[in-house]
Amino acid sequence: MPFPISFNSMHDERHENTSRLIKIINGRLIRDHKIVEDDVLYIYDGKILDSQNYFFSANGDVPDEIIDAKGLLISPGFIDVQINGAFGSDFSDWQGEENMRCNVDNVAKGLLKYGCTSFVPTIISSKSEIYQKVLPVLKTRKGNKTNGAEVLGVHLEGPFIQSSQHGAHEVSHVRTAPNGFSDFVETYGLREGNDHNIRLITVAPEVEGVLDSLKDLIRIGVTVSIGHSSATVAQAEEAVEKGAKSITHLFNAMQQFHHRDPGIIGMLGTTRIPRPYYGIICDGIHAHPNSIKIAYDSHPSGAILVTDAMAAMGLPPGDYTFGGIPVRKTADDKVEVIKTGRLAGSVITMDSCVRNFKKFTGCSIIEAIEAATLHPAELLGIQHIKGTLHAGADADLVFLNEDLRIVRCFIAGEEIEI
């Protein structure tokens, strides 16, 4: 079926050109799987320059500003591919267009202090009419000092998921796709000829019509992740063979590991096909630290740190609403559905995820940071502009101390206040 639309990677206006050449010295750069001690960064117009070529080029000039990183680690900005909301805002809670715009601004600006410079706002299983309202508002948007973190597109988590693995999603919204791809088109309100802003989708491969729709989803530029699923390992492998690239919050809302049929978790041990990336919530609640260590040890280059944060992230303990469902945030940073006591997303921040991941797994600083930068960028196919300090990338930078605490943060070459 012809459906000539594609992912619209950027349709917002360009940020203002600051036109100042910035040189960053004395930083320890996380680059090429190494900590590079003896290099400098040149930044111009929100981008990282090839400093050597720039210097020797005809228009090479002296920097307008030199920033001394004083030996701090310099990492690309963190990328969160699964975040439902924060600071009281919930991307699945439609209260009108103006309200949703405020939600985006609120979250985009608030995330910067956690070193998160790009995110994929996530919508949990909802009624079709909600998608048709929310999707046009959650447009991709360039990150900068005015906008806050970059909006990379939307993550649609459901509703084509397994009803028995609905987690905190409202089970009545969960559905199947008996008509294949056209059910996706209809549910999300995609219009022939119009670009869309769906960056990532979470589906359950065993749900009717899903496996047969993957090809078309991928064709229109959507990255597919599997989760909220009771898939057998064979079904999971088939999904990956058909182009699924990731697992959504490994261990949560999936069939638990059984040695005869290890289910989706068993994808960590597959040898037939390239292993998928896996999102993992490193708050020590959604998965035991030992489980995270097991996942990391079996597939270190696939780890992607996600917050799966909900509206209560950044707020004090209390009762809140998540996708229309009342939830409670406790003093020890757990969020539960009041009615059932189930986990309802997390309130962790990206910088805590990085620190926890290093602590839980004993991995190196480089690996912990790559799980929040390079790996999510690779999953989304944007590793040339995000999640890297190579020339040509966006100058989204986080300065960290040895304890991986954030000291300074820059977006599109401009420093923001922490």
Added chain:
Amino acid sequence: MRLVIRQDYDAVSEHMAAYIRDRINEFNPTPEKPFVLGLPTGSSPVGVYKNLVKYYQNGELSFKNVVTFNMDEDHPESYHSFMWHHLFKHVDILPQNVHILNGNAENLDDECKKFEEKMKAFGGVELFLGGIGPDGHIAFNEPGSSLSSRTRVKTLAYDTILANSRFFDNDISKVPRMALTVGVGTVMDAREVAIIITGAHKAPALAKCIEEGVNHMWTVSAIQLHPKALIVCDEDATLELHVKTVKYFKSIEHVVNDLIGAENVGLQGNVLY
């Protein structure tokens, strides 16, 4: 000619870097009257550059009014990259003050001619820093080069190609056979020539260059004719010198420091009273 002998590579590097720092600061360069410095690549100057960067970071030295000319070039990427990583990216030198021969230029003869003209336009080179090869060549002026040669295209000697192979995955076939280089005459035109020589493998070259006559087979020997030449070498590089030669040059340092007093002698060896 002055010969300063230091214990090892590190001490040689430190002495030469401190000397260049003091020369630049004494010169007190301005945009109208910049300090023009000739620079080499290779393993010899790495330690000098490291120290110069340190001085810049400590605020003891600025490159704002320093103009540089690199001596030679046989592979554009590697030479730009070398200078960028060891020196330029760490200091405040202006991009327009940096000059490296362009081996990719369409007309190489023209490129060489322009290089010489630019040096002249800046008032000539104040100090040429150099290293030498085991065969006593300075820049890429291999044995047999005319001692009055100017900047030009030069075929490399087999020894030099062998030595350069370490920058090309130790694969001889990848090493360029030709290079652009300043001539011996170009170096001799500088108001001062300062040479670093370290390691036992360069001991024969040092002996040939200072104990025997001026000879085009050991091109650095031309500095015998230069009014202001300085060699800083390590103990290993003196292995082929006569004991008498070593003692003579060491005694000069002794006389300067202990009898005349270092404070009474200028940087370039001139007596101040």
